[in-house]
Amino acid sequence: MKISGAQLVIKLLERQGITQIAGLPGGAALPLYDALPGSNIKHVLTRHEQGAGFIAEGMARVSGKAAVCFASSGPGATNLVTAIADAHLDSIPVIAITGQVPSSMLGTDAFQEIDTFGLMAPITKHNWLVRSAEELLEVIPAAFRIATSGRPGPVAIDIPKDVQNQIIEIDEFPAPGEAMPLPQPTLAQLKEMEAMIAKAERPMLMVGAGVIQSNSSEAVVALAEKLNIPAVSTFLGLSVFPHGHELHLGMLGMHGSKGNNIALEECDLLIGAGVRFDDRATGKISEFCPQAAVLHIEIDRSEIGKLKTPTLAVHADVGACIKALLANCEPQQRVEWVSRIKWLNENHGIPLPTKQDLSNPYSLIKTVAEIVGDNTNVHTDVGQHQMWTAQVYPFVRDRQWSSSGGLGTMGYGLPAAIGAALADPDRMALCISGDGSIMMNIQEIDTAVEHNLNVKVVVINNSRLGLVRQQQALFYQENFAAVNNKRTADFALMAQAMGANGFDLGKATDPLAMLTEALNTPGPVLINVPISEDEMVFPMVPPGAANKDLIEERKA
Amino acid sequence: MSDFSQCAILELKVNNHPGVMSHVCGLFARRAFNVEGILCMPMQDKKHSKIWLLVGEDQRLDQLTQQTLKLEDVLEISQHSSSHPVFAQMMEFVE
Secondary structure, eight states: OEEEHHHHHHHHHHHTTOOEEEEEOOGGGHHHHHHSTTSSOEEEEOSSHHHHHHHHHHHHHHHSSOEEEEEOSTHHHHHHHHHHHHHHHHTOOEEEEEEEOOGGGTTTTOTTOOOHHHHHGGGSSEEEEOOSHHHHHHHHHHHHHHHHSSSOOOEEEEEEHHHHHOEEEOSSOOOOOOOOOOOOOOHHHHHHHHHHHHHOSSEEEEEOHHHHHTTOHHHHHHHHHHHTOOEEEOTTTTTSSOTTOTTEEEEOSTTOOHHHHHHHHHOSEEEEESOOOOHHHHBSGGGSSTTOEEEEEESOGGGTTTSSOOSEEEESOHHHHHHHHHHHOOOOOOHHHHHHHHHHHHHSSOOOOSSOOTTSHHHHHHHHHHHHOSSEEEEEOSSHHHHHHHHHOOOOSTTOEEOOOSSOOTTOHHHHHHHHHHHSTTSEEEEEEEHHHHTTSGGGHHHHHHTTOOEEEEEEEOSBOHHHHHHHHHHSTTOOOSOBOSSOOOHHHHHHHTTSEEEEGGGOSSHHHHHHHHHTSSSOEEEEEEOOTTOOOOSBOOTTSBGGGOBOSOOO | OOOOTTEEEEEEEEEOSTTHHHHHHHHHHHTTOOEEEEEEEEOTTSSEEEEEEEEEOOTTHHHHHHHHHTSTTEEEEEEEOTTOHHHHHHGGGTO
């Protein structure tokens, strides 16, 4: 059959099971967009290409499957870069497909020509500049194979316009790309792990996003229960343990609880399961878990020994390891250690206000969670609101939590929530944001309205870049430089201007009634919630310090 | 500079197509690892190339090797000591 490069791309994406693509067309992507109508793929037009990248991330995080975004050449591609970098740092399988100027014009500084291949190379697992339509037969399946194999991550495919237009003759379509089999633990490694865990008196699990990627959250919780191993979660490993689990001490690191830090100081074995020992989690790494032997189970060989030298390293699928340990290990009690953990949780957890007060961020987040219930996917932007949410949101299942971890990208939340609403339409997509972050991609409310998505945005508004202000307050003698938005926009009105429902709790006579009404209003909703600029995220470990040197509260 | 005693020599077998050099050299550059010398030629089969890298021998070399192995187009890496003659012979063309 005769087929153009652009038609081939769309056909191969359909065969990969792609049903929705977020993107924004332009000159160099016109053939691709010409091939879209009539396909089984629904295109979601965003208002900025960065939104398209984050929508793809949101879809991939909630579904666990690769997701695709489209953009044109030049500014289209550069606008995607932040989202692809975000996916790279958090290991999210996103496939970015960009149009490029015709091959004959490459290297001539043509209109909207930019070195997309060069820009994408450092922020993808792999990327291509496609030289002929025939190459697409290999490249598209390879993109899916690479994005989803081992430790997942983004890939980028740059396709010149003439390649999109090139007609080729093919006999049949290539097989869809699939994830490669994962490395398995050896019997010897399993025995070593079992012995190490059996010997430990005060073991701790540190669970990361690798556990979620390997679909083994339930097995990890079951293993912790069977062997009585307490656990902490990395920022991206939150939602592996259901909230309130008595063995779970919440998120570790810069804004982890004091109890969590004490437990890590005391443990004699640290089991890092699908983690990369990020500096925000470990603090000063030479002082992290000073008494502990380290068992590191990790799918990415290059993470082993990168920052923390393990006592025992197992380069294998964390899911396979955990499930084998669960099947083989004898139950253990560890009565003293477990009661110590309970005591730490009760006495040194995140201190919560005792009565409901919607101008207190913790109380607000808890109340929002109560109103929306468990059938909700939770997103945040980046800042204080993100850390408050990570500290106290009552997660009940994995993949319920979606936030920008490694890159810390303000503007992630709203488009990612749109992606979740598209990929998982039976659940509400909640986005907890701040007045700084929401402004970075607020235009995508218009996209949510166009598709009438169940997206609820709660803007925790202190008219400040709060987390920066907090550091200036604590470490820069209150020299508040460039953190005061002075007058924030009327976010409720902005939402209304784009056709969404907008609420402002600052204008409510009964804030709880308004919050309840807003979160129960169908379609896209934005709720502005004013709070004091003096609210801070505690505890806090000063950047570069050891986790044990955390600041518990602000000294007057 | 003909004293390579503080250096290691890496031999990479890679796929021979555009962009491979860029992926390899970019990786070393962005991880702040200095490359003293580079040699790249297609192999007889034309499908593959050999890249020889002259690099500083420091404790991060294993980490860099692991990162390099993750590149899709890098098929094999082997490490040689600084006494390997490949770059010594090249010196003739740079001095």
